Amino acid sequence: MQIFGLDIGGSGIKGAPVDLDKGDLAQERHKVLTPHPATPDGVADGVREVVEHFGWTGPVGLTFPGVVTGGSTIRTAANVDKSWVDTDARALFSERLGGHPVTVVNDADAAGVAEMHFGAGRDRKGTVILLTFGTGIGSALFVDGALVPNTELGHLELHGHDAEKRASSKAREDEELTWEHWAHRVRKYLAHVEMLFSPELFIIGGGVSRKAQKFLPYIEGVKAEIVPAQLQNNAGIVGAAMHAADTAR
Structure with missing residues (x-):
C-alpha cells in the first residue's frame, strides 16, 4: 500500500509516495525550499509543487513544525511565520491540492511514530524520546509504544534560553561550531531532558542522524x-503517510 507523505520543515518541504508495508520511500523524494517568510499561502504553494511533481492524486499526509490540535489547527509556529497560529491547516492544504484528502500531524511526532514502528524504537518498551535536530529541536515522547503528542521539548529552558536556540543543528551551523563543541551542548540538553523524564532510550533524528559518528562519541x-x-531524515515523510493511512481506516 502506498500513501503520499510530506514533511514541512523550517528550511525545506520534502515528500514522496511511501510503501507502508516496508516503511520506506517508494520513489526518490522531491524537495523544495521553504519560502521566507514561511506564510500559510507560501508553504501551501510549496506543498502543491512537491505533490504535483509526482502527479499524485490520492490521500496526502503532512507534517507541520509546531503543535497541531484536533488534527488540523496550528497552535504554535516557532520556525515558520506566526500567521500560522490558529490556521486550519487541513482545510488550507486540501483546497490547495484540489480537494484531495489531507491529514496534518506534528513533524517530530510523525518521525517518532515511524521510528517506533520501523526503526530504532521498534519493540522498545518503557519511555522512549525521539529528538529531531534541524532548524529547531522537535520531540516525540512514547510510553510503552504509545505517543504523548505535541511535547515540544525543544522549547525547554536551558541556561536562560530555549534549548533549540543553543543546541539545534541550525545553531551549530550559524555559530560555526565544531561537532565536538556542538555535542557538548547537546549533552547538556539531553541531561536536562533525562532529569525530567528518565527515558530508557534517546533516538536522535533529523539530518544530523546521517552524521552520528561525528558527534555521538562526544x-x-x-x-x-x-x-x-x-x-x-525520511522518518517524517514515512510517519506522515502512516498517519494518513491510520486516519483513513
Whole structure:
C-alpha cells in the first residue's frame, strides 16, 4: 500500500509516495525550499509543487513544525511565520491540492511514530524520546509504544534560553561550531531532558542522524541509551503517510 507523505520543515518541504508495508520511500523524494517568510499561502504553494511533481492524486499526509490540535489547527509556529497560529491547516492544504484528502500531524511526532514502528524504537518498551535536530529541536515522547503528542521539548529552558536556540543543528551551523563543541551542548540538553523524564532510550533524528559518528562519541554522562534514527531524515515523510493511512481506516 502506498500513501503520499510530506514533511514541512523550517528550511525545506520534502515528500514522496511511501510503501507502508516496508516503511520506506517508494520513489526518490522531491524537495523544495521553504519560502521566507514561511506564510500559510507560501508553504501551501510549496506543498502543491512537491505533490504535483509526482502527479499524485490520492490521500496526502503532512507534517507541520509546531503543535497541531484536533488534527488540523496550528497552535504554535516557532520556525515558520506566526500567521500560522490558529490556521486550519487541513482545510488550507486540501483546497490547495484540489480537494484531495489531507491529514496534518506534528513533524517530530510523525518521525517518532515511524521510528517506533520501523526503526530504532521498534519493540522498545518503557519511555522512549525521539529528538529531531534541524532548524529547531522537535520531540516525540512514547510510553510503552504509545505517543504523548505535541511535547515540544525543544522549547525547554536551558541556561536562560530555549534549548533549540543553543543546541539545534541550525545553531551549530550559524555559530560555526565544531561537532565536538556542538555535542557538548547537546549533552547538556539531553541531561536536562533525562532529569525530567528518565527515558530508557534517546533516538536522535533529523539530518544530523546521517552524521552520528561525528558527534555521538562526544556525548558522555547520559544514562539512557542514545542511538541515531534508522530512517534518518525520511522518518517524517514515512510517519506522515502512516498517519494518513491510520486516519483513513
